[in-house]
Amino acid sequence: MSQSGHPAGDLHDLVDGRLAGDARRRVEAHVQTCAQCQRDVEAIAAVKRAVARLPQVAMPRGFDDRLAAALDAAAGDALTVTTPGVGDTPGPPNGNRPTGAATAARPAPTRVAVARDSWTRIAAPLGAAAAIILVALLSWWNASTPLPRSAAAGAADVNAGRLGLESVESDAPTLERYFTERVSFPVRVFDLGMMGFTLAGGRVHRVGDHESALWVYRGAGGSLICQMFTGSAAELPSAPETRTANGFAFLIYHESGGTQVFWQEGDVVCVLASTLPAEQVIQLAIAKAMKP
Amino acid sequence: MRDARERFGETAVPFMRNVYAASLRMCGKSDVAEDITQETMLRAFRTFDNFQPGTNCKAWLLTIMRSVFVNTYHRDQRRPEAELDALVPDADVFATSDEQITAFIERAPTPEVEAALAGLPDAFRSVVVLVDIEELSYEEAAQALGCPVGTIRSRLSRARHLLHEALKAHAIRAGYVVEPEGRS
Numbered sequence: 213m214s215q216s217g218h219p220a221g222d223l224h225d226l227v228d229g230r231l232a233g234d235a236r237r238r239v240e241a242h243v244q245t246c247a248q249c250q251r252d253v254e255a256i257a258a259v260k261r262a263v264a265r266l267p268q269v270a271m272p273r274g275f276d277d278r279l280a281a282a283l284d285a286a287a288g289d290a291l292t293v294t295t296p297g298v299g300d301t302p303g304p305p306n307g308n309r310p311t312g313a314a315t316a317a318r319p320a321p322t323r324v325a326v327a328r329d330s331w332t333r334i335a336a337p338l339g340a341a342a343a344i345i346l347v348a349l350l351s352w353w354n355a356s357t358p359l360p361r362s363a364a365a366g367a368a369d370v371n372a373g374r375l376g377l378e379s380v381e382s383d384a385p386t387l388e389r390y391f392t393e394r395v396s397f398p399v400r401v402f403d404l405g406m407m408g409f410t411l412a413g414g415r416v417h418r419v420g421d422h423e424s425a426l427w428v429y430r431g432a433g434g435s436l437i438c439q440m441f442t443g444s445a446a447e448l449p450s451a452p453e454t455r456t457a458n459g460f461a462f463l464i465y466h467e468s469g470g471t472q473v474f475w476q477e478g479d480v481v482c483v484l485a486s487t488l489p490a491e492q493v494i495q496l497a498i499a500k501a502m503k504p
Numbered sequence: 505m506r507d508a509r510e511r512f513g514e515t516a517v518p519f520m521r522n523v524y525a526a527s528l529r530m531c532g533k534s535d536v537a538e539d540i541t542q543e544t545m546l547r548a549f550r551t552f553d554n555f556q557p558g559t560n561c562k563a564w565l566l567t568i569m570r571s572v573f574v575n576t577y578h579r580d581q582r583r584p585e586a587e588l589d590a591l592v593p594d595a596d597v598f599a600t601s602d603e604q605i606t607a608f609i610e611r612a613p614t615p616e617v618e619a620a621l622a623g624l625p626d627a628f629r630s631v632v633v634l635v636d637i638e639e640l641s642y643e644e645a646a647q648a649l650g651c652p653v654g655t656i657r658s659r660l661s662r663a664r665h666l667l668h669e670a671l672k673a674h675a676i677r678a679g680y681v682v683e684p685e686g687r688s
Binding site (some may be wrong): 224260268269284334407456492 | 514518524540542605612635637668
């Protein structure tokens with residue numbers, strides 16, 4: 213207590229969550245009965261929040277590249293920001309590479325002559341019907357699947373080669389323009405070159421029932437799949453873990469053996485999904501979140 | 505060295521923006537902040553073996569940043585602790601707060617908050633930047649600033665008081681609130 217009888221310094225500890233046990237109970241008991249200390253706690257919390265919600269500082273243009281060059285020089289090797297290229301990055305089997313690269317590398321499929329007999333005339337409409345049912349089931353699955361699970365499934369499909377990339381563009385601004393022509397919301401393709409990840413390309417996809425822009429980064433330890441779509445983080449289920457940093461709330465899920473980190477940028481929801489170590493995925497999301 | 509570069513890229517580089525933002529708020533000049541950030545990241549890379557995996561990398565980088573800032577760019581502006589203490593009385597630091605001022609501070613315009621922060625003495629501003637913006641613990645901030653935890657606690661209390669007074673003065677000057685009467 214100060215000379216005035218009010219626990220002035222302890223009020224900051226209370227606001228900062230630094231009091232526990234008896235000390236906390238003692239200060240809380242005083243605050244409950246002291247109008248002045250109640251006002252002070254509210255004022256301290258207001259000042260703290262006012263400072264904490266200051267917008268992020270924008271990095272100077274080109275600073276990433278300059279620092280990468282300086283670090284590369286310090287590392288004493290020829291590693292550049294954008295290498296290794298897509299073709300140099302070891303990928304999982306079964307063609308887990310951008311569609312274009314995979315097509316070029318694969319042998320042409322063997323042609324099988326099929327007689328146009330009565331069986332094929334029956335099979336064709338059956339196949340079409342099956343395809344329609346499959347599309348309907350997929351649409352239902354997309355709409356009813358929670359967004360984290362849907363994002364995890366998209367990432368797994370990319371990693372397993374089940375979901376090809378429509379663009380193999382490795383330049384972020386060019387890939388951004390690719391999305392601008394195909395989706396109705398702003399897409400910000402960020403550069404992770406300094407973190408050791410190379411942009412491998414992207415495609416228009418879906419998260420739940422939202423149309424999304426999906427793109428992929430490859431790194432030595434694995435892939436990162438980023439998606440953006442219009443929506444609200446309020447659509448997400450309760451997250452087992454949340455972080456707040458730089459004025460953003462990050463909702464963290466662990467579906468299908470991976471990590472999915474969601475955050476809101478204006479009208480757009482962003483998600484970074486990967487089977488890399490969870491903390492690494494979270495820190496990358498925190499580093500790249502940016503207020504629109 | 506390539507492995508170290510990759511590990512550094514994955515572990516430390518994601519916090520580059522925090523280093524730049526903190527240095528900019530401490531020095532107020534973007535070109536100087538850029539130099540401090542680059543020097544900090546290079547110094548961190550050269551001493552990356554000193555970083556213990558599993559500990560707070562952002563706090564480690566901000567400790568280096570503060571050292572670069574003080575030793576290279578700010579060596580003549582350190583002020584004695586006693587002089588800082590004299591800026592704010594120790595007790596009842598928020599004795600002039602009231603509901604309407606608190607309500608204004610809750611929605612204070614960003615430029616006014618930035619101006620109030622910039623107006624703090626460096627030693628106070630550093631604590632606010634590290635604790636309230638960069639979300640370091642008192643202990644991590646004490647490590648970064650090379651001072652006892654008690655000093656962090658004291659400076660934070662005083663810094664918030666000065667911020668409160670600056671924002672209150674703006675609110676009264678701009679006519680958002682009327683001058684509150686003194687409280688007992």
